[in-house]
Amino acid sequence: MKRITVTILWSFLALLPLAAQPAGIVLDTLTVKHIDGNGVTHEGTIVCNKAIANDLRDIFAELYKAKYPIERIRPISEYGDDDERSMQDNNTSCYCYRQIAGSKRLSKHAQGIAIDINPLYNPCVSRKKDGTLIVEPSTGRPYVNRKARFPYKIKRGDLCYRLFIQHGFHWGGDWKSKKDYQHFEADL
Numbered sequence: 001m002k003r004i005t006v007t008i009l010w011s012f013l014a015l016l017p018l019a020a021q022p023a024g025i026v027l028d029t030l031t032v033k034h035i036d037g038n039g040v041t042h043e044g045t046i047v048c049n050k051a052i053a054n055d056l057r058d059i060f061a062e063l064y065k066a067k068y069p070i071e072r073i074r075p076i077s078e079y080g081d082d083d084e085r086s087m088q089d090n091n092t093s094c095y096c097y098r099q100i101a102g103s104k105r106l107s108k109h110a111q112g113i114a115i116d117i118n119p120l121y122n123p124c125v126s127r128k129k130d131g132t133l134i135v136e137p138s139t140g141r142p143y144v145n146r147k148a149r150f151p152y153k154i155k156r157g158d159l160c161y162r163l164f165i166q167h168g169f170h171w172g173g174d175w176k177s178k179k180d181y182q183h184f185e186a187d188l
């Protein structure tokens with residue numbers, strides 16, 4: 001009896017990751033080369049929706065060729081699926097099963113069609129109704145002023161921006177209600 005209970009429990013646990021993944025989404029895992037701000041080459045891993053895998057492969061190949069600095073590219077699972085920890089570590093990542101912060105809607109990251117680039121230096125900035133500034137990650141506050149000089153900054157018109165726009169992505173830095181400078185998302 002005990003053994004049956006344990007078996008059932010394990011079967012249920014094994015199903016959990018699948019249950020957490022939205023139906024109909026096929027994920028792909030890419031290995032891409034990237035160069036950090038010190039000129040050191042790394043191999044990064046991106047988990048994304050298969051539908052944008054070729055776009056990301058092309059974009060990251062171009063960024064690498066141009067030595068566009070990206071510090072770290074690891075799957076969010078290496079941060080226990082904790083987006084705040086991943087962003088604070090300036091980790092570039094795509095797929096993450098989560099809701100939009102402050103809402104119950106699923107993020108485009110949960111569909112694997114949005115990617116956050118160098119997120120510490122390109123925070124997501126919004127305001128509460130009472131005017132309080134929200135900065136994600138919380139350690140990204142020094143980089144809210146987009147006129148300041150600092151490394152890994154994404155600007156409208158720079159290579160990173162141009163490549164994603166050419167591939168049909170939208171940039172969160174162009175949004176009106178909040179500015180999500182790290183965020184590029186595709187339509188699906």
Ligand SMILES: [Zn+2]
Binds near residue numbers: 182
């Ligand atoms: Zn994002």
